[in-house]
Structures are given as structure tokens and as C-alpha cells.
Amino acid sequence: MRTRNTLISLGLVALVLSAGACSFRGDRNVPRASASTSGFPMVCGNPDLRGEVVGGVPGGITGCGIDNAVRLHEVNGVQLSTGAVIDCPTARAFGTWVDRGMMRAVGSQGGGVETIRIAASYACRTRNHQPGARISEHGRGKAIDVSGYTLRDGTQVTLLKDWGSGRNGRALKQMHRAACGPFGTVLGPESDRFHRDHFHFDTARHRGGPYCR
Ligand SMILES: [Zn+2]
16 A cells, blocks of 8 residues: 555656646746756856866876866757866856857757767867977866857758858858957867867967957
8 A cells, every 4th residue: 555655646746747847848938047958967156057067187297187177068058069078267168159159150040059069178188289289278178179060950060061151151150250259269270270170269368369260
């Protein structure tokens, strides 16, 4: 009898939960901050940023490592193809760019952005993998690389294929421009041969203002 009662109450809980989920999904007035699609908790004190707290990341060589890292999985309800290990100032800059740059440039095309393709985040390495070069901002958790995005209708936009042509090319140019400011360094396909297929964004600050190419 006790088991049966437990089963009944479990069933009721499931019913209430699923009903709640339905009304939640259908309610367009739900504040955007609550509309997490990944289920990860907020990080960096910003409800638009969802992921995991990583904490200290020891560097393999001098100059590498992060004091307080997060693994970012979602921004404004948009998924990242892979969790990006970065520090909070970089996560916040990325959040600003997704909101004001990427989402604005794409608008409602294809139902909006579903997934952002992350090409790189934390990596203890030199700039452009060149031997003897300085430690990359990737080695400090201050950089994130984006190679494209997928729309809700399944359309895949990549820098390699779409940069410089058509509607998607224009959207990519617009979001490249919008990154300049939130990020201190912005490199795209026209900067050099290392960035033909991705945007490099980092939060290093330069004395002369943002460096964007
Ligand atoms: Zn990079």
C-alpha cells in the first residue's frame, strides 16, 4: 500500500512538472535570463552566461594558466558547440558580442542562431602555434575562436565558406565589426593567413585602443 501511494505521488509530481514545463515553454513573456536551454547554472554572476565553474587552471609553461576559469556552454540561450574554457571578463565580452553582434546580425533568419561553433578556447601555446613566439592569449584564458554558427533551420554558416559573399557573408562582416570594442583584439579572415577560417577574439587591452583586422 505504501509503495502504491509512493507511486501515485511520484506520478503526480511528474504530471505537475511536465505541465509546468509546457506552460514555461509556451510563455513568451518569460524573462530571457530564465530561458536556459542547456540546464547549466549561470556563471560569472550573469544569468545570460551558463556553464561550469572550473577554478584555477595551472599552466604547463610559464605565462600560461587561468586563476578563475569557467567552462562556458551557453549564451543567451544559444549553445556553444563545445564548452569554452575562459576567464569571466572574456565570458562577459563574449556574451556582449553574441547579444549585440551575432544575434543582431542574424536576426530571425533561419529561426535565429542555435549553435555557435567554437574552434578554440584555453590552450597553453604560443601565438599562431609558431615556435619561439610569445604566449598566446589562449594560454591565459583570455581568447576564444569562432569558426561559424548553425541556424535553427539547420543552415550551417562558416567563415571559410561564407566570408565575403551573400547574406551570410554580410552578417559575418557585421558581427566581426561588432566584436571590436567588447574585445581588445579581433582578427578575421582578412587579417592574415592564420585566420582564414575563424574569428579570434581576446580581451587583451592595447594602449592604442582595440586592434581589429
Ligand atoms: Zn585565437
